[in-house]
Amino acid sequence: MKYTYVANWKMNLTYNESISFCTNKQQLKQLGSNAAQVILCPSFVALAPIVEMLKNSSVFIGAQNCSEYEKGAYTGEVSAQSLSEVGITHCIVGHSERRILYSETTETLVKKIDLLHRYNITPIICVGETKDHFTNKATFTVLTEQLKPIIKNVEQQKNKVLIIAYEPIWSIGTGIVPENTYLEEVFAWITKLLHSQLPEHAIQLLYGGSITATNIKQLKSIQNINGFLIGGASTDFKEFESIIQP
DSSP, X not given: OOEEEEEEOTTSSOHHHHHHHTSOHHHHHHHSSXXXXXXXXXXXXXXXXXXXXXXXXXXXXXXXXXXXXXXXSOTTOOOHHHHHHHTOOEEEESOHHHHHXXXXXXXXXXXXXXXXXXXXXXXXXXXXXXXXXXXXXXXXXXXXXXXXXXXXXXXXXXXXXEEEEEOOTTXXXXXXXXXXXXXXXXXHHHHHHHHHHOTTSEEEEEEESSOOTTTHHHHHTXXXXXXXXXXXXXXXXXXXXXXXXX
C-alpha cells in the first residue's frame, strides 16, 4: 500500500527552520517515493520558497488553512487562488485547532472546500470527537454531523478525490493513541459511510493524533487507514523519516 504522510508543522517551525528542513533535497525526494506520498505543510510565509526548492520532485506542498472568502477586505487572510498561484496542491481544513481556537464552523469549512476545488487544490478535511464525546459514546453521532455536509458538498464536485483525516481531539498532542480495536471500528464505519454515499470518489482516510516512529508500525496494522496527518513528530527530519521508512 502507498501511504500518504502529511506533515502539519503548525506554528512550530520558523521561516528559517522550515527552509533548513528542506535544504536536504535529496533525502526529502527519496522520502516521496513509489511507496509513499509526502505532503509538507509549512506556515504561509514559507510556502512559496519551499515550492521552488522542491519543484520537479515527488514531494507535494500543502497549506495549513485558507480563507473561506475568494477575495476582498479580509485582513490577514490568504485566498485559495493565491495558494494555487504559488503552486500549492493540498490544503488542510477543519482542523480541531481551527474549530476550537478560532471558532470555525461547518459552514465555514464547506465554503473553504468549495474554493479549494475551484482552484484545483485538494482539501485535507479533518474530523474528530472530543474527550467528552468519546466518554459518552457519541463518536459516531459527532462524525455523522461533521461528515454529512461535507459529503453533500463533495458529491457535487468534479474533483473525485476525497481525503478525510480522522483525529480524535483528545489524542492530538497528548501522547495518547486510541486502542487498535477502537480505531478499526471508527475507520470501518467511516469507510462504509463514504463509499456508500460517494461511490465514484477515490477516498483516502488518514489518521492523526500523537503519531511517532514508535507507534507507526502499530497504526499501519489497522485496516482502512491510507495515511497519516503528523504534527510535532514531522518537524524533526529524522523522526519523520523513521515514520515513513520504519
